[in-house]
């Protein structure tokens with residue numbers, strides 16, 4: 001299969017030296033890209049700024065901002081049979097980007113933020129028979145929020161994790177996730193290396209593709 005994976009954070013510039021971002025390390029998305037390539041699939045990885053090596057056999061496309069990631073996904077989605085949106089896309093960006101470094105001054109500074117494009121929503125019209133997998137990083141009730149996003153984003157599967165746990169989510173080598181299928185079924189994967197979760201996910205994608 002042709003599998004398109006996004007990974008890592010995005011950076012939203014405020015001025016030439018500052019940006020807004022998040023704690024995503026890219027490890028989960030990179031593990032998925034690696035597992036998919038190992039299983040013999042053609043893999044393109046659209047990556048935000050991370051400190052990770054490109055997995056063997058993977059074609060990597062580097063981007064920085066949410067807008068650039070949206071453009072890259074739009075450009076490559078018709079190539080794929082499965083899209084895995086593991087990236088932690090910034091939802092907000094500074095409404096204006098200063099061309100010069102902002103100088104400090106007395107008192108407070110108020111930033112105005114505007115929404116970035118919702119990438120999954122923007123590629124919804126291109127879905128057709130493609131398999132779309134999303135992630136939900138939550139600090140509250142992961143299952144309820146994930147089920148809401150699965151339906152709202154028209155996904156085939158959502159991978160939910162509670163990022164407030166020390167053994168799951170951002171910056172750690174392990175994860176503990178719930179796989180929630182559009183058929184309503186839920187599968188819990190207890191704390192495991194991200195590589196193991198990644199290969200479970202690839203197996204799920206292969207099985208779903210066979211059903212089609």
Ligand code: CTP
Nearest residue numbers: 085086087089091117118119120134135136137
């Ligand atoms: N996502 C996306 N475009 C965005 C933000 C997120 O395509 N601008 C994708 C993520 O890659 C992930 C899924 O949508 O696969 C859910 O991301 P998440 O940040 O958990 O959800 P949001 O839609 O941002 O919802 P909320 O802010 O309510 O948590």
